[in-house]
Amino acid sequence: MKTNMIGNSGIYTMAAVALIAVSCEKTEYVETEPVLEGETIIVFDARYGDSDFELNKAYDYKLINPDGEFNLQYKFTRLRYWVSNVKFIKSDGSEVAVPDSYYLVEENNEIPVQDGTHGKVYPANKREEVAVKGIPAGDYTGVKFSIGVEPKYNDNLTLRTGELTPLNGMASDSWMWFTSYIFTSLSGEMTWVKETPESKTFFWETGSNEQYSEKTITFESPITINSQAVSNVELDVDVQQLIDFEYPWNNSAIGATTPELMDELTANYLEKAIGLRTASSTAK
C-alpha cells in the first residue's frame, strides 16, 4: 500500500508540473504586452496675475466695490489645500479613478502647532507637484479632481487614505468643534493703502461637506499615460483670483461660521483661479 501511494503521488506531481509548464508559457506571452500603468505629474503652479507667486511679498490689489475704489496690498503667509479623487477622462468620456489619491498642496511659512502651545512648528514648505501613480495605460483627454475631502473621510477623522491626516494642521485647531477637515487655507496680511495705512491679518478657510467640489480640466489634445511615456499636466493657480471678494476688508475671517463666503471662496478656487496651462506627453 505504501508503494502504491508513492506511485500515485508521483503521477499527480508529474501532472502538476506539466500543467504549470503549460500555463506559465501563457503568462510569459501576456507579459510581452507593452502597455502597463503609468504615472503623471500634476503641477499646481501658484501665480499672482502675471507674476510669480511668493510668500511674504506685497502684491497690489485694486478693489472696486459698490463703496468705491480702494488700493489694497496683500502679503501671503499660507496657501494650502487638499487635492483629492483624481480621475482621468478617456476619449470615450469614461473615467478612470485613481484610488487613494489625496494630496496636500501647500506653500507656507512655519506654522506654530496649536498656536505655539507646544513650542512646535509645522515647517515652512513649498509643494506644488503631485505625482499621480498607478494610472491605467491609455490616452486621456482631461483630468478631474476635487478640492477638499469627500464626506466619507471628512465625517470621520480616523479614516486614512493617501496623504490625508489630521496631524498637519489641516483638521485641528478652531475647527474641532465641527467635524471637518480644513479644505483650503489662505492667510496673510492685508493693508489698506491710504494716508494712514491700516493692516490686518486674514484667515480665509473652507471646509464642510457642502464645500467639497470637483474641477474638470480638459486638455488641448489627448496625452498618453503608460509605463513607456513621460507626461505632465501644468495648472495655473492664480492667487489674485482667490482673493476676489466684494468686501474682503470686512471679512478678514472666513470659515465654518460664514458659509456664504465659503461658497464664494470655493468658487474662486474652482471657477476662477485654477486653469490649464499645458498638458503633454512624450515617449520615454
Next chain:
Amino acid sequence: MAEKRNRKQAWMYPIVGALLAMLVAQGCRKETPMPEPEPSGPEPYTLAIPSHFPPSEPAADNPLTVRGVELGRKLFYEGLLSANGNVSCATCHRQELAFSDGVAIATHGVSGRPLERHVPVLFNLAWASSGLFWDGGSKNLESQAFGPLTHADEMGMDLGLLETRLRESADYPKLFSDAFSDGITAANVAKALAQFQRTLVSGNSRYDRYTLDGAGPSALNETELHGLSLVRQKCGGCHSGELFTDNSFHNNGIDDDFSDDSHEWIHRGRYRITFDPMDLGAFKTPSLRNVMVSAPYMHDGRFATIEGVLDHYASGIKDSEVTDRLLYQRDGKPGIPMSGDEKEAIVAFLHTLTDEAFLGDRDFANPNNTKK
C-alpha cells in the same frame, strides 16, 4: 484492501485537482504572491443591549473588539494623553457621576481656564447617532476625541507628541498592536476611546428592572409610578423612549437673546452647525437616565438642582420665535404646568433611573487602580 484503496483514491481526486489548480495559479503569478492567509480576525466584543432598548447601529468603520475596548478603557484613564501628563478623559468624566464632573463649568483642563460649556454625561453613546457635543457638531465619537485632546483648555495635546509618548511607553506598543493592525497612531487612540465609550451602556436601573420584571423587589411605588406617567406625558416630547432622549436638538426656552457671537457662535446652539434659524439656541436633549447624579443641568450647567430645572419648565420658559413649540400649552402660553405634588412625583421617579450597577461597574472603572 484493494476496494478500500480505490475508494480512497476516488475521494482524493477532487482534492488533488484543487491542489493542482492552486499550484498552477501560484506558479504563474510570480510577480503577485498568493494573498496572505486571512488572519483570524480580532475577537469581536459583543455589546450587551438591554432587551427593551432600541437596536443600535454598529460603527462599521470601527467595529468593537475585546482588545480595542480594553485599550480604550486604559486610554480613557490615561494622563499621558494630556500636555501636562495629568489630565485624562476621566478627569472631567467621572464614573460615579455618570461620567460627568459635578460642576457647571470645568476648570480642570491643562490651562486651568474655564471651558465654554458644561461637561456632558457619557453613556448609551452607541445610540448617539445625531452627533456629539451639545450642538451635535462632532459627527462621531472617533472624530469627537480630537476635540478635547487638542483643545488648549482641555488636554492641550499635540497629536504628534501623543504618538511619540505612547511609542516610548512600556505597555502601549503591544496593547495597540494587539488591537489595531497599524499599531500606535493618533487615529487609533480615537478609535479605541470610541470603542470603550460605546460599551458604556446604562440600562439596569430600578426602572429598568421594573419594566423587564414587573412586580418584585424593584417594583415602583405609587408615587414613582405617578412620576413615570407624568414624565411620559409632560417630558416625553423630547426625553422620549427607553433612552429617555430623542437625541435631537431643542431650544428649551432658557434664553431668548442669541446675539452673542463670541467663541465661533458657541452660544447659538445647533444653529452654528445647521445655519437653520429655527436651531438658534437649540441644544441636544440629555437623557433623564442617571439625571439625579449628574447635576448641574443644561449646556452651561446653570441649574444646580433638578428642582431648578422643573421650575424652569413650569414657569421660566422664555417666549421667543425659536422656543420649541413642545413647551407651549394649548392656549399658547409658554411652560409646562406642574403642581408641587407632581414635581415631587417626577423627582421620585427620576431617582429610579439611577443605574447603580452602571455607576459602580468595575468593567468601566480605571483599570490601573489596584483596589479590588
